[in-house]
Amino acid sequence: MEFFQELLGPAWTPVWTLAKIVAIVAPLMIGVAYLTYAERRIIGFMQVRLGCNRVGPFGLLQPIADGLKLMFKEIVIPTGASRGLYILAPVLAMAPALAAWAVIPFTDTLVLANIDAGLLYIMAVTSMGVYGVVLAGWASNSKYAFLGSMRSAAQIVSYEIAMGFALVGVLMSAQSLNLVDIVNGQKGEWGMLEWYFLPLFPLFLVYLISGVAELNRAPFDVAEGESEIVAGFHVDYSGMAFAIFFLAEYANMILVATLTSLLFLGGWLSPVPFLPDGFHWLAAKIAFVLFLFLWFRATFPRYRYDQIMRLGWKVFIPVTLVWLVLMGAVMQTPLGYLFH
């Protein structure tokens, strides 16, 4: 290690940082690939089918086969499309989904950039994702893509407000924007009873459901409702350009699941006091939340668009506002320890 450090001189820091980034991104991309496999298998079993089981043992090579197939498919750019924006849109969808991982802590010491504005950075970066959707719909110059992107963008921004309010509740409890501090604030002698999902239960539910809506996943997937507007904003995309939208969507799923685990479910903390903390707990919690997302998709019928907007604006925003004021009021009394 020191040999390399001397060899590279001032270039050492960027190279070493880059190596750490690859160590985060590579497992993440494998996770994304196998999340698509898990989705098909789990929903298959829930619907009493087998799911993909042909490529490799138990179909385990299916994501790789899919990737290779998409790699060799033509990228069609329609005549009416704005070429520059059309190519830019998938990149703009992908970059924020990955960049947010820069500040995610995996244990209390294992974090790439331990910055104090961690949560603020995540909010800022993930908000950029909607540009990919809007640009894709606009650049395609197709009616279905346009309608899909309008719906999708309006839905994403609506639920971002409810999500933001839920985060404010977490900040009031943790008194910090640093994600390591937020998780450490959930540490205590009572194990999982100290995690924020209990004192902030309404906000936890709002965050989880808004997360599903932000991801445009079932039951809030009107934006790509296959039976009405085919696939929404990426209907005209093909080959790798489509694959990148797909990867970004699943990377965002893992991101939301990770944030839910960190902010409400105690991150790497052990649920019972006598077991040691560690990354394996975080991984288990992320897997659990991801399983919930798949379970929702297999269980719930699709919402109508007006129902989605009503839920976001008329239920979630008032509920979170009332809960925040209530929390603030209780925190001024001796009972304030309930929320810390």
Place this chain on the structure above:
Amino acid sequence: MLENYFPVLLFILVGLAIGVIPMLAGWLLAPSRPDSEKLSPYECGFEAFEDARMKFDVRYYLVAILFILFDLEIAFLFPWAVVLGEIGLFGFVSMVIFLAILVVGFAYEWMKGALEWE
């Protein structure tokens, strides 16, 4: 302090690269045999007519404006929530007044039907 943000910058660049590199790979490896039918915009069984960038419902625009208002409010709430323990009752009451004014606006838009999607 600032050097803590260097990995963040690098990560954003890596994120962009992971968007760009597969696109380039696809562009290089995949066949490209365009014809006029293949390049026409998607349509259900007939020739696409008119420009797709048509008039759209003004409510999308309204949602965007309301989003900016509320998102700004969240941006105000973030620093307030972090220091709430130190500013105590005074800080809490100030924010309640601010929220009350906002809620009046929210109630007004609700009454006016800005949140209705029939």
